[in-house]
Amino acid sequence: MIVVEPVAASGAPLARRNPVAKLVAALVFSLALIATLDPVAPALAIAVELAVLPLFGIRYRVLARRAWPLLASAAGILITLVLFAADRSGRVLVEAGPVLVTSGVLLTALGLVLRTIAVALPGVIVFATTDPTDLADALIQNARAPARFAIGALAAFRLVPLLGQEWQMISMARRARGVDAGRNPLAKLRLFVSTAFALLVGAIRRGTRLAVAMDARGFDAGTPRTTARRQRFTTADALLIAGAAVLGGGALAASILLGTFRPLIG
Numbered sequence: 001m002i003v004v005e006p007v008a009a010s011g012a013p014l015a016r017r018n019p020v021a022k023l024v025a026a027l028v029f030s031l032a033l034i035a036t037l038d039p040v041a042p043a044l045a046i047a048v049e050l051a052v053l054p055l056f057g058i059r060y061r062v063l064a065r066r067a068w069p070l071l072a073s074a075a076g077i078l079i080t081l082v083l084f085a086a087d088r089s090g091r092v093l094v095e096a097g098p099v100l101v102t103s104g105v106l107l108t109a110l111g112l113v114l115r116t117i118a119v120a121l122p123g124v125i126v127f128a129t130t131d132p133t134d135l136a137d138a139l140i141q142n143a144r145a146p147a148r149f150a151i152g153a154l155a156a157f158r159l160v161p162l163l164g165q166e167w168q169m170i171s172m173a174r175r176a177r178g179v180d181a182g183r184n185p186l187a188k189l190r191l192f193v194s195t196a197f198a199l200l201v202g203a204i205r206r207g208t209r210l211a212v213a214m215d216a217r218g219f220d221a222g223t224p225r226t227t228a229r230r231q232r233f234t235t236a237d238a239l240l241i242a243g244a245a246v247l248g249g250g251a252l253a254a255s256i257l258l259g260t261f262r263p264l265i266g
Contacts, residue, residue, distance in 0.1 A: 002033045012057025013127040014240065015129040021237030022130060024246035026122035032248030033118050037262040040109040041255035042118035048247050049121050056129050067124050081109035119202040131212070132157035138231040155210055165204060170195050 014022070033042050049158045053063060064071075082101055090104030135155035138143040172181070174191070181187035 019135040029244040029248040038260040042114035044251040045118040
């Protein structure tokens with residue numbers, strides 16, 4: 001059985017908030033960080049996100065296990081910008097042949113990496129603490145989202161673990177046929193790309209069948225649909241959104257007061 005369950009403690013004060021409220025709060029908090037390129041605002045935002053993590057009932061080890069692709073991509077962004085950025089202003093820190101690292105490049109790369117983590121981390125927290133069925137019900141009841149969109153999103157969440165299982169099955173089938181990259185890095189890369197392509201084709205076929213099945217069950221009709229679970233939007237949910245706006249604005253204000261603010265436009 002394929003099951004996607006939240007990893008947070010169910011009794012945590014922020015984990016049991018309305019799914020739409022948590023989603024809006026994450027969006028509001030992240031929008032404030034997009035306005036600046038400096039590393040101070042996103043660094044403060046990451047500190048706030050880690051500080052409120054126990055209120056969501058998530059252990060730091062669980063978050064690290066869930067967010068490792070984000071950390072890997074951030075490391076890749078840092079290395080790419082440090083090595084290939086066009087702007088080499090500032091004091092020279094490292095000069096080794098074609099590799100030239102300056103303080104300006106390092107500051108820009110650090111700001112982008114921290115901003116990527118600070119913007120993506122709230123989404124990781126929200127989806128790690130939200131049951132997919134509750135999210136779909138809340139989208140329909142509180143956000144007035146179309147049932148076809150909400151149920152389609154629910155189906156996508158339910159099918160996510162299947163991708164990992166299919167990846168293992170494809171890899172095991174290829175090893176059984178003697179297709180193995182060994183220690184050759186180029187062969188490993190080629191095998192990874194071909195496996196990802198096969199997984200993508202399977203996902204597209206499954207999505208097409210799911211869309212046809214949903215249409216056959218009348219999800220595209222204009223008939224109002226009912227939901228089994230009642231999702232209430234309370235004052236505490238509104239306070240969560242307001243708190244996210246205040247904290248995001250506070251990180252931005254601290255950047256301005258410290259003189260490190262670098263606007264995205266202008």
